[in-house]
Amino acid sequence: MAYSISYQDRGTFIHRLDPRVKLLWWLSINVTLATWNDPTFLFLLLVSVFAYGRLAGIPVGENLRHLLPVLPFVAFVLLANVAFWRPPDPGEAHLIGNLVGEGFPVLPAIPLYWETLVFSAGTLIRLLVLVLSALVLIKTVSPSELALAFVKMGLPPEIGMALSMTIAYIPVVIGQLTAVMEAQQSRAWNTKVSNPISRFKAYVPIAVPTFFRSFHAAEAMASAMMSRGFGYDVDNRTELKPLRFRPVDWAVAAFLMVFLVAGFLLGFLGVAKYTFTTNLLGLG
Amino acid sequence: MTRAVAQEGDDRAPNGQETRPLVYDRVSYAYRGGDTIVRDVSLALEEGKVVLVTGPSGAGKTTICRAANGLIPHEFKGRLEGSVTIAGRYDSRDMGVSSLSKVVGVLSQDPETQLFNPTVEDEIVFGACNYGLPVDTIRDRTERLLGLTRLGPHRRKNPHNLSGGQQQACALASILAFEPLVLVLDEPTSNIDPIGSQQVLDLVAQLAREENRTTLLVEHKIEELADLVDEMIVIDKGEILHRGTVREVLEHVEYIDSVGLSVPQVTLLSARLRTAGWSIEELPIGVEEAAGVLSPLIDRETLNRAPEPPPRRAQHESEEVVVSIAGLSHVYQDGTRALRDVDLEISRGEFVGILGQNGSGKTTLVKHFNGLLKPTEGTVTVAGLDTRKASIAEMALAVGYIFQNPDAQIFKMKVEEELAFGPQNVGLSKEEVDRRIKEAAEDLEISHLMDKNPFFLSKGEKQRVAVAAVMAMHPDILVLDEPTTGQDFKRAREIMDLAVRLHEEGQTVVVITHDMNLAAEYCDRVVIMEGGRVALDAPTREAFLAKDELEASSLRPPQVTVLGQKLGYPRAWLTVDEAVETLGGTRRGAAGGV
Secondary structure, eight states, X not given: OGGGGSOOOOOOHXXXXXXXXXXXXXXXXXXXXXXXXXXXXXXXXXXXXXXXXXXXXOOHHHHHHHHGGGHHXXXXXXXXXXXXXXXXXXXXXXXXXXXXXXXXXXXOOEEXXXXXXXXXXXXXXHHHHHHXXXXXXXXXXXXXXXXXXXXHTTOOHHHHHHHHHHHHHHHHHXXXXXXXXXXXXXXXXXXXXXXXXXXXXXXXXXHHHHHHXXXXXXXXXXXXXXXXXXXXXXXXXXXXXXXXXXXXHHHHHHHXXXXXXXXXXXXXXXXXXXXXXXXXXXXX | OOOOOOOTTOOBOTTSOBOOSEXXXXXXXXXXXXXXXXXXXXXXXXXXXXXXXXXXTTSSHHHHHHHHTTHHHHTSOEEEEEEEEETXXXXXXXXXXXXHTTTEEEEOSOGGGXXXXXXXXXXXXXXXXXXXXXXXXXXXXXXXXXHHTTOXXXXXXXXGGSOHHHHHHXXXXXXXXXXXXXXXEESTTTTSOHHHHHHXXXXXXXXXXXXXXXXXXXOSOHHHHTTTOSEEEEEETTEXXXXXXXXXXXXXXXXXXXXXXXXXXXXXXXXXXXXXXXXXXXXXXXXXXXXXXXXXXXXXXXXXHOOOOOOSSOOOOOSOEEEEEEEEEEEOTTSOEEEEEEEEEEETTOEEEEEOOTTSSHHHHHHTTTTSSOOSEEEEEXXXXXXTTSOHHHHXXXXXXXXXXGGGTOOOSSHHHHXXXXXXXXXXOHHHXXXXXXXXXXXXXXXXXXXXXXXXXXXXHHHHXXXXXXXXXXXXXXXXXXXXXXXXXXXXXXXXXXXXXHHHTTXXXXXXXXXXXXXXXXXXXXXXXETTEEXXXXXXXXXXXXHHHHHHTXXXXXXXXXXXXXXXXXXXXXXXXXXXXXXXXXXXXXXXXX
């Protein structure tokens, strides 16, 4: 599990692209994401990320499996949206009913509108796209490529290397997290408690050992890196595969730029707004 | 600021004289806020020689390695006295780690934290690229190293997906790629299985013989290294106890054994016999040599008739089956089939060893005992519970699982609270929790530590806390997961001795290990796993005579067992004590007794 979330050279067309092009893909998805809130548009965006992943040799099933751990968080955001998001003009909105009615002790009335459901569905998909695009990026760009790309884009080499090492460190932390969870489960550790505060507290036995072990591992990794000349003479470091844009990189980059601009405009001009779907549903 | 070092090959001192590649001159070191770890150590590595440093846990071995390339004093803060000089010209105080590492390549014991590149190839070239070597040189060296380490077919793999031995070989290759003058290897085999260890040690031997590489090697596996090493140094509590050739140092084998170091069994056996009056001039190191030395001294007829050694301790086996596994198969999410059709029964009160190489399925099997893994096919019943249906709390009460590293579970600020965590989780009353933690603390002799913060305890004490925390659950079965991995011999023994004490009170104990000496010394029955199946399930003494099955699983019986067979003993010795006892009555021309 831990290492399947790291880069694997699957030898596909995507893997051979210049890392800057892959960063541009990620950027275009995420900029678009930030400007859209319509679930139909966002769903298509999610499909495009799955399709990009498929082109990179990552089976849809594998990506779905890696989304599973974030589902509780996504569900929480969905619930929060349903409970607290109101259409800007509630008078014009379509009321389904009240989640909590008038006169309920302690809580105010919580009305539920069709618009709220549509908007919340958009938020849910948006989160999934956000996570999935990051996962696909990690799986398709090697940490060293990423470092090079950042350096080529003007970042100091030390920061580029530090970033790439952070990504390389993820599987180590996941491996440690698994070991800690197994150890605590063997002492009947359980998170199945309903109270959110107790639930938060239930994760302390996992968080504390993982933090300390990760800290030690990071220290050991830093020593190992320095013992192999990291930071020796960053300006004269040998690059075995210097980055060069090929025609195919230019072509894909141009396509992504068009996508980025179009996506941004669709959001900016209000086309990819949640009202698109409410209109489709005949709620306009 | 890093200062550049001179070009490779220029290892002469400024005055033009030939110099030692690595010199420690009266080095003492204390980590910040700690006691002195290394005291007045002087070492001078000769070019092309291999120096073996060995010693028990806490002896200061890792500190010596860290001082070689400047990690001490630059990254680990503390008080350094004396000096470390590299290639006769660089004082470790004056240059940074990355500069010194160009001359002194240091490999540490945990492969996982040394691998941070996406492919084996990227990992190997990482250092060479950092040092700005020419592209063609790096390419040539990488190809040569891929061949030397047999990692060629894995060059595009993520290093984390390699076996332990391959990972260490990959980390070693990444250092060799920039051709440092000196190699410093800090227990490179302590976290890997016997096959992996052999791969790494073979590689080190090849480098020493064929490339004449100056090497400082910290290791416990004296037996495998005896022919390779030019000088052996035994260190304890930061001071050098013995130094000389392997043979010279092993003349003190009984003392070295007494400080808790793993020593070649046949050397220890011969030393004990010599102490008892046998005329043995030079202590042997390997089995063949020992057979040659002892054969003329024993009466084969008497040895052939010698009875089997008695059971080592009271047997508590009852009729009650506490683990029952039928037709168990397990397939991981990624499609790896780790277990195939395993049938196994363990009775209450048994002391069982689950043996096998990495990837043989032993850990997967045992993780089914407490429900950490659920069967893909078949059934697992533990203490009457079907593991597929039982709750986490029920399974935790049935099986106490002691993991390799106590740091994986310790999270409370007081030992007492750490011990109470499990019993509280299963909903016991406060009185019962208090009673159990008091009892567990007394059993594990940690009552005096109850108010201490477990994070600040020594590793041995932490291990006791971890065991006590599990024992406070009163489990039906105690599982020890690889007690020797990442630990030294002395600490592994401490944990096993604890298990023996608990077993004597009737506890069922299951040990997962690839250490055959440990299994021989402690287990009454062994289950040998190979390719996800049970290859052999028999009483230990019987199993260790099953040469073919052991060979098929790439396992080697302990030295004394093999020696017994060579000398014509028809049964199996499992420990040096047993061999001494039997041989005592077979000495040619003696009345008997050691």
